[in-house]
Amino acid sequence: MSPSDPPDGIDPRALEAARESFSLARQGNAEKLRQMLDAGLPVNLSNEAGNTLLMLAAYSGQAEVAKLLLSRGADPNRANDNGQTPLAGAAFKGDLRMVELLLDGGAPVDGAGPDGRTALMFAAMFDKLEVLELLLSRGADASRKDASGGTALTAARMMGAPRTAARLQELEGRS
Structure with missing residues (x-):
């Protein structure tokens, strides 16, 4: 298996869609992400570091994406592999709006x-x-x-x- 082969026989298109979704969460493209969620993208999908789409949106200050994900049932308390939650990431960044959004969205x-x-x-x-x-x-x-x-x-x-x-x-x- 070459380094570019997908792990465990995962469809390369699915892998590319997952990678794209993480970029969309960071960049704040809520509309495209909405389309992907409508097509079956798991709302709590996480990357190789355990960062969920919500964590990436929270850390990047992407409020519209965070609202979308929370409205679709994203877990606001799911920690990444470093043990950080989306709320902790927003607090670290000093993003008052995101902290409020996450609290309103169910983050303890x-x-x-x-x-x-x-x-x-x-x-x-x-x-x-x-x-x-x-x-x-x-x-x-x-x-x-x-x-x-x-x-x-x-x-x-x-x-x-x-x-x-x-x-x-x-x-x-x-x-």
């Missing part, structure tokens, strides 16, 4: 991958104060711990994120 505010890191922790780490505030307003638990025992405040301090660290410290002082 404290959903986490195997490492226990939540979207709040990612927002804290990368000093995304507006995202942090949105997540807190939606009920995110600032005292929740990841697999290593760290909180969002721990993450903010570790990464030198001054705005989110100050906000989380303020909250901790109130409890």
